Amino acid sequence: MFERRDHAFIVAELSGNHNGSLDRAIELMELAHDCGADAIKIQTYTEDSLTIDSDRDEFMLKGGLWGGQSYYELYKKAKTPREWMKPLFSHAKAHGILLFSSPFSYDDVDCLEEAGCPAYKIASYELNDIGLIDYCASFGKPMVMSTGLALEEEIDRAVAAVRKRGVTDLTLLHCESRYPAVPEKFNLKAIHYLKEKYGCKSGLSNHALGDELDIAAIALGADMIEKHFTDDRQNGGVDSAFSMDVKDLKKLVTDSRMVVSAMGRDGIYLHEDEYGARAGRRSIYLVKDIKKGEPLTDSHVKSIRPALGLEPYLLDSVLGKKALCDLKAPQPLNADDFLS
The missing domain is CATH 3.20.20.70 (Aldolase class I)
Structure with missing residues (x-):
């Protein structure tokens, strides 16, 4: 119910x-x-189902919202x-x-x-x-x-x-x-x-x-x-x-x-309309031109927005890799841009 x-x-x-x-x-x-x-x-x-009609001290309300009256008087009024x-x-x-x-x-x-x-x-x-x-x-x-x-x-x-x-x-x-x-x-x-x-x-x-x-x-x-x-x-x-x-x-x-x-519910999850917003996050970008066969250095790549390239957590692992072709900056860096 x-x-x-x-x-x-x-x-x-x-x-x-x-x-x-x-x-x-x-x-x-x-x-x-x-x-x-x-x-x-x-x-x-009823007032009688809660208390008795008495002005003895233990039946009197002291202080607060209802102070100065007896329990009996209050319940008679409030019932x-x-x-x-x-x-x-x-x-x-x-x-x-x-x-x-x-x-x-x-x-x-x-x-x-x-x-x-x-x-x-x-x-x-x-x-x-x-x-x-x-x-x-x-x-x-x-x-x-x-x-x-x-x-x-x-x-x-x-x-x-x-x-x-x-x-x-x-x-x-x-x-x-x-x-x-x-x-x-x-x-x-x-x-x-x-x-x-x-x-x-x-x-x-x-x-x-x-x-x-x-x-x-x-x-x-x-x-x-x-x-x-x-x-x-x-x-x-x-x-x-x-x-x-x-x-x-x-x-x-x-x-x-x-x-x-x-x-919501227990666990970590995305709502359907949040997936598109992930494109605004960071990714690895080529920020300096590189020739075929040259190794990637930290001067060539940077973690920036938007998220069209490799995940930023891979940044250290791509350093030292050789470019498969001439690459012109700026562009998102992807796995097929360098030798693994």
């Missing part, structure tokens, strides 16, 4: 940028699709309500849009199953919830898992749970889990490591603005790029500060196709 041959698979994450409006969620979904996103992702949870699932997935199906979701509880998964969700994403903070991972995998659908904050043995357990259920379409996303992300903390080489160790697709879930890190990730073999999306970063959405806007998403789509087309 999550494969494209000519470019990395681009996922636009809506998260809470719908600002509590179903109509706006649909508009953002259509907009991201029109900008070239291969899939749209949402998050399915995509369960009652939206059926209309969202129905609209996506009717308009040829690939939509999938991150569930955060068994009830969320059940709701998504009823709505016809075709694939599941496990968020970084849920990667240690093996029960939830197992339940998602039990439906046999393609799965994506973010690995931000995870130790390697935790990724091992999560992948084992998915494979135990027979899921073969798995994508692991490397993730720098700060909001917004800090470029020097990315360790993009983990993308290749995930692919090699677990034998699955890999990619990047990125919360940094700009597409420089995404392009670097694709060059390192990323199959998927996931980024938050909004129409305007000034609209007040809970994640809008680190989300792509329309211009950003279009650029990412264009740039991702460019870099994949530039990757």
Whole structure:
């Protein structure tokens, strides 16, 4: 499901940028699709499936984009309500849009199953919830898992749970889990490591603005790029500060196709249209007249452009050879011009 041959698979994450409006969620979904996103992702949870309503210190957010409010307040504001699932997935199906979701509880998964969700994403903070991972995998659908904050043995357990259920379409996303992300903390080489160790697709879930890190990730073999999306970063959405806007998403789509087309294949080879250009390279030319029987010296020959004579690497081997006939400079030197 999550494969494209000519470019990395681009996922636009809506998260809470719908600002509590179903109509706006649909508009953002259509907009991201029109900008070239291969899939749209949402998050399915209630505030009660993530935390409890408490103002005790451990339940309060400190600093950052959401500091000063409780987890419960943030999730209540940011959630995509369960009652939206059926209309969202129905609209996506009717308009040829690939939509999938991150569930955060068994009830969320059940709701998504009823709505016809075709694939599941496990968020970084849920990667240690093996029960939830197992339940998602039990439906046999393609799965994506973010690995931000995870130790390697935790990724091992999560992948084992998915494979135990027979899921073969798995994508692991490397993730720098700060909001917004800090470029020097990315360790993009983990993308290749995930692919090699677990034998699955890999990619990047990125919360940094700009597409420089995404392009670097694709060059390192990323199959998927996931980024938050909004129409305007000034609209007040809970994640809008680190989300792509329309211009950003279009650029990412264009740039991702460019870099994949530039990757080529292993080995050294020429394209068909390059062979003609080889005539502009150097070759051995006679630059001083020579009589029949005279030996060639370095005063007679020189490596210059164009490439109509012998290859320059043969220059030393022709010195001292006798001319077979009178030769007038300038002309390309060929093997039948001198005694071997």
